[in-house]
Amino acid sequence: MAATAHNAKIMNRFELTKRLTSQLKRDEAVIGGIGNANFDLWASGQRPQNFYMLGSMGLAIPIALGVAIAQPKRHVVALEGDGSLLMQLGCLSTVAVVAPKNLTVVVWDNGIYQITGGQPTASASTADLVAIARGSGIANANWAADEGEFDRLFAEALKGGPSLVAARIDDKPGVATTDRDPVRIRAAFMAGLGVKR
Amino acid sequence: MNSSQTWHEIIQATLKANGVKLAVYVPDRVFTPLIKSLHADKDFITFACAREEEALGIVTGAWMGGMRGAVLMQTSGFGTIPNALASLVVPSQIPALIFVSERGTLGEFNLGQAMVCKTMRPVLDSLAVENHTITRLDELGFIVDRSIKQAVATQAPVTFILSPLLTGGKVFAA
Numbered sequence: 001m002a003a004t005a006h007n008a009k010i011m012n013r014f015e016l017t018k019r020l021t022s023q024l025k026r027d028e029a030v031i032g033g034i035g036n037a038n039f040d041l042w043a044s045g046q047r048p049q050n051f052y053m054l055g056s057m058g059l060a061i062p063i064a065l066g067v068a069i070a071q072p073k074r075h076v077v078a079l080e081g082d083g084s085l086l087m088q089l090g091c092l093s094t095v096a097v098v099a100p101k102n103l104t105v106v107v108w109d110n111g112i113y114q115i116t117g118g119q120p121t122a123s124a125s126t127a128d129l130v131a132i133a134r135g136s137g138i139a140n141a142n143w144a145a146d147e148g149e150f151d152r153l154f155a156e157a158l159k160g161g162p163s164l165v166a167a168r169i170d171d172k173p174g175v176a177t178t179d180r181d182p183v184r185i186r187a188a189f190m191a192g193l194g195v196k197r
Numbered sequence: 198m199n200s201s202q203t204w205h206e207i208i209q210a211t212l213k214a215n216g217v218k219l220a221v222y223v224p225d226r227v228f229t230p231l232i233k234s235l236h237a238d239k240d241f242i243t244f245a246c247a248r249e250e251e252a253l254g255i256v257t258g259a260w261m262g263g264m265r266g267a268v269l270m271q272t273s274g275f276g277t278i279p280n281a282l283a284s285l286v287v288p289s290q291i292p293a294l295i296f297v298s299e300r301g302t303l304g305e306f307n308l309g310q311a312m313v314c315k316t317m318r319p320v321l322d323s324l325a326v327e328n329h330t331i332t333r334l335d336e337l338g339f340i341v342d343r344s345i346k347q348a349v350a351t352q353a354p355v356t357f358i359l360s361p362l363l364t365g366g367k368v369f370a371a
Contacts (some may be wrong), residue, residue, distance in 0.1 A: 011359065054284070059254035059257075062254025062255045063247070063255070063257055063258035064260070066219075066255040066258020066264075069258075069262070094244070178267050185289075190263075193261065193262055
């Protein structure tokens with residue numbers, strides 16, 4: 001049996017991003033990973049507590065971990081694609097060891113490196129990112145079978161962590177493009193977190 | 198600064214005096230005494246991560262959340278971070294405090310370490326990242342203290358390259 005032979009429905013990242021942000025009622029921080037993860041986060045509404053990562057592929061989860069450590073009373077969500085996560089799998093084991101109660105990782109798995117031309121990722125065939133997360137020590141890691149289960153898993157995740165929710169998604173591109181101004185993005189995010197430098 | 202302090206005691210005390218709370222490292226033999234004493238100090242949150250660029254991501258997030266952080270790595274680990282520096286830390290203006298235990302010089306026995314060491318300062322200089330090679334115990338506290346203050350004030354990373362002249366380095370066992 002292929003490791004990815006789960007029967008999760010193929011959903012849409014922008015639709016799920018909107019469902020996710022609609023659940024955020026307590027100024028939770030959201031770190032959007034490079035590319036479409038942060039494009040759709042941007043398109044879903046520019047909350048002051050959103051950070052849009054423009055480079056450094058693979059570092060959305062480490063950035064979220066850092067925010068979670070610095071602000072333990074605020075829940076932090078990392079949105080990361082399959083290709084980006086595969087680039088930095090070790091970060092899952094770090095999250096498991098540090099075990100922040102206020103951190104949730106959301107993985108958008110479309111099985112392709114979408115922005116670079118749609119080349120297949122390992123998750124399209126042999127790698128199961130939820131199994132990898134569990135094997136890394138994040139016991140609360142689950143595939144969302146459909147939109148309803150995604151809502152439920154994410155609502156549960158906001159109650160405590162660390163946790164990982166993965167969704168199979170289609171190959172639709174992001175629906176908007178992030179402003180590419182790292183200083184402004186960083187400063188706005190810090191203001192949104194109530195941090196003065 | 199007590200003149201009888203070791204290099205790692207000086208670094209720990211200076212980090213503490215400057216409100217640095219987070220220390221993330223990829224293990225290194227030379228840094229072992231500093232890592233041990235940071236772990237033992239309740240004023241610091243100290244843990245290992247799997248890769249050096251991950252450490253930079255973590256301290257970037259921590260800074261944005263209001264916590265100052267330092268990363269510890271050896272020279273070969275520095276070779277893994279140019280992308281994280283160039284595409285995250287530098288353009289986002291993050292005062293990451295980067296401590297590198299220098300290998301590849303002054304008695305290096307591993308050619309791979311010697312080669313990656315040659316890339317370190319050119320990378321830092323090409324990105325205009327402030328960097329200091331520290332060789333003397335009597336200058337260590339001043340350099341680290343002033344440079345942390347500058348990093349925060351100017352919102353820019355700084356790299357401290359700790360020479361074997363300071364730490365003793367790692368010596369060939371045979």
